[in-house]
Amino acid sequence: MSATGPRGAAGHGRPAESRGAALGAALRISLTSLRGHKRRFAGTFLAVLLGVAFLAGTLVMGDTLRASFDTMFGNATRGTDAVVRSENTITTPGESQGVRRNVDTALVDRIEKVPGVAAAVPSIQGAGQLIGKDGDPIGGQGPPTLAGNWITDPELNAYRLSEGRAPARSGEVVVNRGAAETGDLKIGDTTTLRTPDPVKVTIVGLATFGGEDGMAQTTFTGMTQADAEKYLMPKPGEAATVQVRAGPGTGQQELVDALTPVLPKGVEAITGQESAEENSDMISGQFLTLFTTFLLVFSGIALLVATFSIHNTFAIVVAQRTRENALLRALGASRRQVTASTLTEAVVVAVVASVAGLAGGIGIAAGLQALFPVIGFPFPEGDLVISGTSMLLPLAVGVVVCVASALLPAVRAGRTAPLAALRETAVDQSGTSRARAVAGAALALAAVALTLVGVLASPSIWLAGTGAVLALAAFVVLGPVASSRAVRFLGGPLERMRGVTGSLARRNALRSPKRTAATASALMIGVAVVSLFTVFGASLKATMDQTVSRSFAGDVAVSTPSFGAGGSGLSPRLAPAIAERPEVATAVGLGRGVAEVDGEGRALTVTDPIALANSFNLGKVEGSLSDLGDDGIAITRKEADKQHLKVGDKAELAFTDGKKDAFSVRAVYGQSELAGDYVITRDAWAPHRGQDSDTLVSVTFKDGVDAADGKAAVSEVAKAYGDPEVQTRDEYAQSAAGGIDMMLTLVYALLALAVLIALLGIANTLTLAVHERTRELGLLRAVGQTRGQLRAMVRWESVLVAAFGTVGGLALGGFLGWVLVKASDGASDSAFAFALPPTQLAVVALVGLAAGALAGLRPARRAARLDVLRAIATE
Amino acid sequence: MNATTTLRNRSWAPDAARVEGAVKVYGSPDSADTAVTALDGVSVGFPAGRFTAIMGPSGSGKSTLTHCAAGLDTLTSGSAYIGDTELGSLDDRRLTLLRRDRVGFVFQAFNLVPTLTVAENITLPMDLAGRRFDQDGLEWTDALIDVVGLRDRLHHRPAELSGGQQQRVAVARAFAGRPDVVFADEPTGNLDSRSGEEVLGLLGRAVREMDRTVVMVTHDPVAAAHADEVVFLADGRLVDRMEAPTADKVLDRLKAFDTRSAPPSEGGPS
CATH class of the missing domain: 2.40.40 (Barwin-like endoglucanases)
Incomplete structure (x- = not known):
C-alpha cells in the first residue's frame, strides 16, 4: 500500500508536466482546424452572436433607460426639497400604483411658517386628456394623460416653460411639447381637455420635462390653480401633494425633520430626492421591468434555440472528423486530448462570437436609443450605461451555452476508436434506438398525466408547469424516433409529386434521425412558442368575446380606449x-x-x-x-x-x-x-x-x-362630452381584444429572431451535409441529375426537416397553449375560453415551410455548383 | 484466357465515341509553370459494339481522356463526340441530359447512392429522366438483373453488399438505359481478383452478347486482356494500339514504355 503512494505521486507528476504540452498540442490542432473550416462554424458563430447581442442589448438598454429616467426626474425635481402627502395608499390587485388620498391646501400656509421653508405650493394632479387638432384624443393608449395646476414657482415645477407664458386666466393652459407635437397644437390654439367633462382650453405655453419633450410619453396639461381645483379635485381646497423648497443652508432631511411635527395625522413629508426616486422607480417598475423581462425571456428562447444548432454543428463536425480523430488516437493522442481539442474549438468560437455579440448588443442599444425619439418616445439623453453585469453576464451565458452544447460531441470525439481510421464512416442509426423510444414515451406519458392532473383534476400551476416542461423534454428525446416516422409520412406525397428527386430528398432527411431531429428541434421550439402565443392570444380574444356576449346586455357601449390605461375616463x-x-x-x-x-x-x-x-x-x-x-x-x-x-x-x-x-x-x-x-x-x-x-x-x-x-x-350626445367612441356590442368586444393583437405583433417580431437562428441551424446542417455527401452528389450529377434536380433535392430535404419541426412545434405549442389557458382558468376568477385559430396557425405552418425552403437555398446553390469530377475524386 | 478475337471484323463499325485533336491543360494556360498538359492532341475513336481498354502509366492522361470523351470534363481544344453529337457545343444542362440518356459510367469506387436500394440504383438514370418503362425496357432491365446475378439482392442497400456485388450493381446501372457507350474508370481497382474477374466478365458479355460498347481505363494487363483492343497513352499522347490483347503481350508493351520513353511509374491508378 505504502509503495503505491510515492509511485502514484510520481506518476502524477510527470503527466501533469507533459499535460501542459499535450493540451498545447490539442490547442494547436483545434486552432488549425478552426482556421481550416471557418465556414462550418459560421452558423454556430451567428447563433451565439445573435443570442448574446440580444441579451446584452436588453441589459444595456435597461440600465441606460433606468439611468436616464433617474437623471430626468432628478433634473426635473431638483428644486423640490420635500414633498408633503398623505400616508395611506390603497392598492388593488393587479395595479402597480396605489391610490393616495389628497391633502388640504390649508396646509400650505402652515408649512410656509416652518423655519427653513423658502416656498411651499400645492400640487394638483389628475387625469386630463387633450383633443388634438384633428379631433382625436392625444395619448391614452397606455402612458398616463395627466393634468394639474401650473406651479408658478419655477424651482418647484417639474416642467419648464420652453415657449409662451404661464396660464393666467381660467381656460388657459400650458401643455408639454411632446403632446402638442402629437396633436399638432400650437400656442394660441383652442382645444378641448377631457377631465372627463370637456373643458375648453387655450394653449398659452409649451413646456419641457427635465429638458425633454415630456416625461416619457406621458402628456401633461398645466392649468391655473383655480381651474385645477375645480376640474380635477373632488372639491376645492384639496391638492395631491404640497411641494416644499428649503431656504439657503437647510438640507432636505433637515427640512423633512422640521416639517414632520407640524403635519396632521396621516400626512407625511419625504425628501425631494426620495420623491424623485419613487417616481423614477414607478416608471421603471411599470414600464422597464415589463419591457426588459419580456426581452430577456426572448433572448432566453433565442439562446435555447441556438443550443440545438450549436450542438448539431459540433456533432456533424465530429462525425466528419472521425477518421482524423481516429488517426490522432492511433498516433497516441489520449481521449482527453481529442476531447479537449474539440472543446477548445467550442471555447474559441464561443468567446469570439460572444465578444462580437457584446459589440452587437451595444450597437442594438445605441440603435434603439436613436430610434426611440423617431417613433415618438422621448428617450432621455445620456450616454449608454454599460455596466460590468450587462457585459459579463451575456459573455458567460454565451460561452456556457456554446461549450455545453459542444460537450457531448466532444466527449464522443474522445471516444473515437483508433480503428475507426480504417473503417468507412459508420451510418448513425443510434437515433432510433428502442431505449430512446421507450424513455421518450414514458416522459411524454408523465408529461400528459401531470398536466392533465394539474389542469383538470386539482388545478395547480406548478403541476401544469412541470408537465409542460416535461412535454418539451419528451419532444426532444422522442425527436429522433419521431423524425423518421414523421419525415417518412410527410415525405410521402413528395415522392409521388417529385419522383426520384423527392424520394432522394426524403431519404436524405431520414439518413441521420438524430441530426434531423436536432435541426428540426430548433425550429420546433421557435414555432412552438409562436403557436403558444397565437393560441393564447386567440383564447384571450375568445374569452373577451364570451365575456361581453355573456354579461353585456346593452346595445351599445361608450368606453375609454383600451382597458382603463391612460385617458381621462368618461364624464x-x-x-x-x-x-x-x-x-x-x-x-x-x-x-x-x-x-x-x-x-x-x-x-x-x-x-x-x-x-x-x-x-x-x-x-x-x-x-x-x-x-x-x-x-x-x-x-x-x-x-x-x-x-x-x-x-x-x-x-x-x-x-x-x-x-x-x-x-x-x-x-x-x-x-x-x-x-x-x-x-x-x-x-x-x-x-x-x-x-x-x-x-x-x-x-x-x-x-x-x-x-x-x-x-x-x-x-350625438357623446359629442358634447369630449366625443368618446360609441361601440356596438361586437365593436366593444373587439376593441377590448385590440390590445392582444398589439401584444402578439410585438411577440412575433421578437420571435422572428428565434426562428432566424433556427433557420441558420438548418442551413448550416445542410451545408455540412452537402460537404459530407460531395462524392454522392458528384455521382448523381455524373449519371444524369441536372443541376436543377440537385438543387430541388437539397431544397426539399430542407423543407422536410422544417416541416417536421413546424408540425412538432404546432403540436407542442397548441398543447402548451391549452395548458396555459386551462391553468389561467383555474387560477383566476374569470372563465377562460380556449380557442385554436385555424387561419393564424395555418399561416405559422406556411411560414415554417417557407422558412425551410429559404434555409435550403444557399446549401442547394452550393451543392449545384459542385464540380462533377472533383466530387467524384474526393477521398 | 484472353478475350475472343472473332469480333475483329467489326472494326469497320461507326464510332460510338471519339475525340479529335483532344488537348486538355490543367491550371492556368497563361503561366507555363503551373499548367499541366494532360492530353496533348489525342485523336482516337471507340467503335460501337467493341470493348476498348485504355492503358498507360500514371499521369499519361487515361482518366482525363475518358472524362472528356464522356462529357464529364471539357477539352481545352479539340473536339469530343458521342455518336454524332459534338460535346463542346453543349451547355451544362444538355451535357447532363446526354450523360443521363446516352452514356453509362462505372467508377473505381462509390458508384451507388447509399440511400437507394439496389433496384433503385439500377434505374436511377431513367428515374432522373422521369422516363416511363415500356415493356421492352422492363425486359431489358430484368435480363440485366439476371446477368449480373443480383435478383435476390434487389431490395438491399449498397452498404449490405460486398465490394464486388456493388460493382456488379454499378455495371447493371451503367447498361440499364441502353446507352451508346459505357465508360468504366478502373472498375476493378478496388476489388480482389475473383470479384474483378466477375465484373470484367460482365463487361465482356455485355459487349459480345448484348451488342454494347465499353471503354475501360485500367492499369492491370489482365483486365486489359478482356478487351477487343487496347490503346496505349503516354505523356498525353496516343502511342500505340493493340488488337486482340493478351495479358502477356500487354505487359511486354508496358515494359517497353519503362525502358524506352516513359518515366518510371508505379502503375497506380491515374
Missing part, C-alpha cells in the same frame, strides 16, 4: 344625458373606486345598481340590488365565499380619506365579469371619491329602435 354626466334621449331605455355609467375590505385593497364599481342589473347579466342574484342606499353593497359569490359574507352581513370598508364605514351586504350576484366584484352606489361613494369619472356607459335602446339610429343618437 359621470354622460350616462344621464344619454338616458334622456327618446331612443334610449336605460343608460348606466360605471365608475371605479377603491377601498380596503378587511385590510385588502379592492376595486369598487360605482354605479346605479338597478340600471346595472338591467344592462348586465349578473347571473343568479341573492337579495336585492334595488335598495343598496348609501350604506349597502353588493358583492359576487366568489368574494362572498372568500370573505365569508352572506346577505345581511356587515363588511367594513376603509377608504383613502381614512374613513371607515360598515356596509351591509344587500345582494350577492353570480357573475363578476365587467360588473366587478363590489358594487356600491354613487351616493355611498361620493364622500370618498377623487376625480369623478366613469369607465364605461352601457346603453339599452327602447324596443323597435333601429340599431343605427340609436347609435347615432348616442354619438
Whole structure:
C-alpha cells in the first residue's frame, strides 16, 4: 500500500508536466482546424452572436433607460426639497400604483411658517386628456394623460416653460411639447381637455420635462390653480401633494425633520430626492421591468434555440472528423486530448462570437436609443450605461451555452476508436434506438398525466408547469424516433409529386434521425412558442368575446380606449344625458373606486345598481340590488365565499380619506365579469371619491329602435362630452381584444429572431451535409441529375426537416397553449375560453415551410455548383 | 484466357465515341509553370459494339481522356463526340441530359447512392429522366438483373453488399438505359481478383452478347486482356494500339514504355 503512494505521486507528476504540452498540442490542432473550416462554424458563430447581442442589448438598454429616467426626474425635481402627502395608499390587485388620498391646501400656509421653508405650493394632479387638432384624443393608449395646476414657482415645477407664458386666466393652459407635437397644437390654439367633462382650453405655453419633450410619453396639461381645483379635485381646497423648497443652508432631511411635527395625522413629508426616486422607480417598475423581462425571456428562447444548432454543428463536425480523430488516437493522442481539442474549438468560437455579440448588443442599444425619439418616445439623453453585469453576464451565458452544447460531441470525439481510421464512416442509426423510444414515451406519458392532473383534476400551476416542461423534454428525446416516422409520412406525397428527386430528398432527411431531429428541434421550439402565443392570444380574444356576449346586455357601449390605461375616463354626466334621449331605455355609467375590505385593497364599481342589473347579466342574484342606499353593497359569490359574507352581513370598508364605514351586504350576484366584484352606489361613494369619472356607459335602446339610429343618437350626445367612441356590442368586444393583437405583433417580431437562428441551424446542417455527401452528389450529377434536380433535392430535404419541426412545434405549442389557458382558468376568477385559430396557425405552418425552403437555398446553390469530377475524386 | 478475337471484323463499325485533336491543360494556360498538359492532341475513336481498354502509366492522361470523351470534363481544344453529337457545343444542362440518356459510367469506387436500394440504383438514370418503362425496357432491365446475378439482392442497400456485388450493381446501372457507350474508370481497382474477374466478365458479355460498347481505363494487363483492343497513352499522347490483347503481350508493351520513353511509374491508378 505504502509503495503505491510515492509511485502514484510520481506518476502524477510527470503527466501533469507533459499535460501542459499535450493540451498545447490539442490547442494547436483545434486552432488549425478552426482556421481550416471557418465556414462550418459560421452558423454556430451567428447563433451565439445573435443570442448574446440580444441579451446584452436588453441589459444595456435597461440600465441606460433606468439611468436616464433617474437623471430626468432628478433634473426635473431638483428644486423640490420635500414633498408633503398623505400616508395611506390603497392598492388593488393587479395595479402597480396605489391610490393616495389628497391633502388640504390649508396646509400650505402652515408649512410656509416652518423655519427653513423658502416656498411651499400645492400640487394638483389628475387625469386630463387633450383633443388634438384633428379631433382625436392625444395619448391614452397606455402612458398616463395627466393634468394639474401650473406651479408658478419655477424651482418647484417639474416642467419648464420652453415657449409662451404661464396660464393666467381660467381656460388657459400650458401643455408639454411632446403632446402638442402629437396633436399638432400650437400656442394660441383652442382645444378641448377631457377631465372627463370637456373643458375648453387655450394653449398659452409649451413646456419641457427635465429638458425633454415630456416625461416619457406621458402628456401633461398645466392649468391655473383655480381651474385645477375645480376640474380635477373632488372639491376645492384639496391638492395631491404640497411641494416644499428649503431656504439657503437647510438640507432636505433637515427640512423633512422640521416639517414632520407640524403635519396632521396621516400626512407625511419625504425628501425631494426620495420623491424623485419613487417616481423614477414607478416608471421603471411599470414600464422597464415589463419591457426588459419580456426581452430577456426572448433572448432566453433565442439562446435555447441556438443550443440545438450549436450542438448539431459540433456533432456533424465530429462525425466528419472521425477518421482524423481516429488517426490522432492511433498516433497516441489520449481521449482527453481529442476531447479537449474539440472543446477548445467550442471555447474559441464561443468567446469570439460572444465578444462580437457584446459589440452587437451595444450597437442594438445605441440603435434603439436613436430610434426611440423617431417613433415618438422621448428617450432621455445620456450616454449608454454599460455596466460590468450587462457585459459579463451575456459573455458567460454565451460561452456556457456554446461549450455545453459542444460537450457531448466532444466527449464522443474522445471516444473515437483508433480503428475507426480504417473503417468507412459508420451510418448513425443510434437515433432510433428502442431505449430512446421507450424513455421518450414514458416522459411524454408523465408529461400528459401531470398536466392533465394539474389542469383538470386539482388545478395547480406548478403541476401544469412541470408537465409542460416535461412535454418539451419528451419532444426532444422522442425527436429522433419521431423524425423518421414523421419525415417518412410527410415525405410521402413528395415522392409521388417529385419522383426520384423527392424520394432522394426524403431519404436524405431520414439518413441521420438524430441530426434531423436536432435541426428540426430548433425550429420546433421557435414555432412552438409562436403557436403558444397565437393560441393564447386567440383564447384571450375568445374569452373577451364570451365575456361581453355573456354579461353585456346593452346595445351599445361608450368606453375609454383600451382597458382603463391612460385617458381621462368618461364624464359621470354622460350616462344621464344619454338616458334622456327618446331612443334610449336605460343608460348606466360605471365608475371605479377603491377601498380596503378587511385590510385588502379592492376595486369598487360605482354605479346605479338597478340600471346595472338591467344592462348586465349578473347571473343568479341573492337579495336585492334595488335598495343598496348609501350604506349597502353588493358583492359576487366568489368574494362572498372568500370573505365569508352572506346577505345581511356587515363588511367594513376603509377608504383613502381614512374613513371607515360598515356596509351591509344587500345582494350577492353570480357573475363578476365587467360588473366587478363590489358594487356600491354613487351616493355611498361620493364622500370618498377623487376625480369623478366613469369607465364605461352601457346603453339599452327602447324596443323597435333601429340599431343605427340609436347609435347615432348616442354619438350625438357623446359629442358634447369630449366625443368618446360609441361601440356596438361586437365593436366593444373587439376593441377590448385590440390590445392582444398589439401584444402578439410585438411577440412575433421578437420571435422572428428565434426562428432566424433556427433557420441558420438548418442551413448550416445542410451545408455540412452537402460537404459530407460531395462524392454522392458528384455521382448523381455524373449519371444524369441536372443541376436543377440537385438543387430541388437539397431544397426539399430542407423543407422536410422544417416541416417536421413546424408540425412538432404546432403540436407542442397548441398543447402548451391549452395548458396555459386551462391553468389561467383555474387560477383566476374569470372563465377562460380556449380557442385554436385555424387561419393564424395555418399561416405559422406556411411560414415554417417557407422558412425551410429559404434555409435550403444557399446549401442547394452550393451543392449545384459542385464540380462533377472533383466530387467524384474526393477521398 | 484472353478475350475472343472473332469480333475483329467489326472494326469497320461507326464510332460510338471519339475525340479529335483532344488537348486538355490543367491550371492556368497563361503561366507555363503551373499548367499541366494532360492530353496533348489525342485523336482516337471507340467503335460501337467493341470493348476498348485504355492503358498507360500514371499521369499519361487515361482518366482525363475518358472524362472528356464522356462529357464529364471539357477539352481545352479539340473536339469530343458521342455518336454524332459534338460535346463542346453543349451547355451544362444538355451535357447532363446526354450523360443521363446516352452514356453509362462505372467508377473505381462509390458508384451507388447509399440511400437507394439496389433496384433503385439500377434505374436511377431513367428515374432522373422521369422516363416511363415500356415493356421492352422492363425486359431489358430484368435480363440485366439476371446477368449480373443480383435478383435476390434487389431490395438491399449498397452498404449490405460486398465490394464486388456493388460493382456488379454499378455495371447493371451503367447498361440499364441502353446507352451508346459505357465508360468504366478502373472498375476493378478496388476489388480482389475473383470479384474483378466477375465484373470484367460482365463487361465482356455485355459487349459480345448484348451488342454494347465499353471503354475501360485500367492499369492491370489482365483486365486489359478482356478487351477487343487496347490503346496505349503516354505523356498525353496516343502511342500505340493493340488488337486482340493478351495479358502477356500487354505487359511486354508496358515494359517497353519503362525502358524506352516513359518515366518510371508505379502503375497506380491515374
